[in-house]
C-alpha cells in the first residue's frame with residue numbers, strides 16, 4: 001500500500017509523521033474523501049474546492065492546486081488508475097511545540113492514500129437509523145479530522161444494529177454521523193439548510209441539483225423530531241453511502257420490507273446516470 005506524504009510516494013509502512021504534528025495532538029486538520037468511478041473522480045473540483053474553503057476557515061495555508069497534479073501519480077503508484085477507489089486527503093497544520101494558538105510559518109503536513117472500493121450501482125442498503133441530540137461542536141461546516149463526536153455517535157448506532165445516527169439540535173434533524181439526511185413529504189424534498197450545523201455534502205449538493213432537474217420541489221428546511229412519523233420517505237446521502245433509503249428511524253417504521261419510496265428511487269436512478 002502506498003501513501004503520498006508531503007510530496008513523496010512511500011510504502012505505507014515507512015511513512016512517518018511526528019508525534020508533535022498538530023493533527024495528532026489536537027485533531028487540527030481538514031480532510032476530504034472522494035470516489036473514483038469508471039476512471040474518473042466524481043465531482044473532483046467540488047471536493048477540492050471544499051477542502052480549500054475549509055483550510056481557509058481554519059487559516060491553514062496550503063495551495064490545493066498542487067494536488068491535481070499529484071493525485072494521478074499516487075493512483076499510478078497504487079495501481080488503481082483504472083479501478084474504482086476512494087481517495088483520502090488530509091492536511092494538518094504541521095509540527096510545532098504543543099501550544100493551543102496557531103504556530104506561524106510552519107509547513108502543513110499533507111497526506112493522501114487511495115483504497116480500492118467498488119460502490120454498488122444503486123445503494124441497496126435500506127438503513128435503520130437511530131437518533132440522538134447532537135453533542136458535537138457548532139462548526140460542523142468544517143470538515144475537521146477531529147471526529148470523536150462522529151465516531152462515538154456512529155459506534156452507538158452500530159451497537160444498536162443501525163447503519164447511522166441522526167443528530168438533533170433543538171429537536172430538529174440536522175445531519176448524521178457521516179451522511180446528510182433528506183425527507184420527502186407529498187412530493188416535496190426537505191433537507192437542513194447548509195449552515196454551521198451541518199457539513200454541506202457534495203452528494204447533498206448533487207441531489208439538490210437532481211431534484212431541480214426532476215422538478216421535485218425542494219425546501220432547505222430542518223424537519224423536527226415530531227414530524228418524522230408524518231414524512232413519506234427519508235434517505236441518507238454521502239460519498240461512500242451515495243443515496244441510501246431509510247427504512248426505520250428509532251421506533252418509526254417507514255418500510256417493513258425492502259421497498260424504497262418513489263422519490264428516493266427516482267433520485268437513485270438519476271444519480272446512477274450521472275456516475276455512468
Ligand code: PDD
Pocket residue numbers: 032033150175176177178179180198199200201202203204237238239240241
Ligand atoms: N462522510 N456529513 C458528515 C458529518 C460527513 O462526514 C459527510 C461525509 C457528509 C456527506 O458529505 P459528502 O457527500 O461530501 O461525502 C455529511 C464521509 C466522508 C463519507 O460519506 O464517506
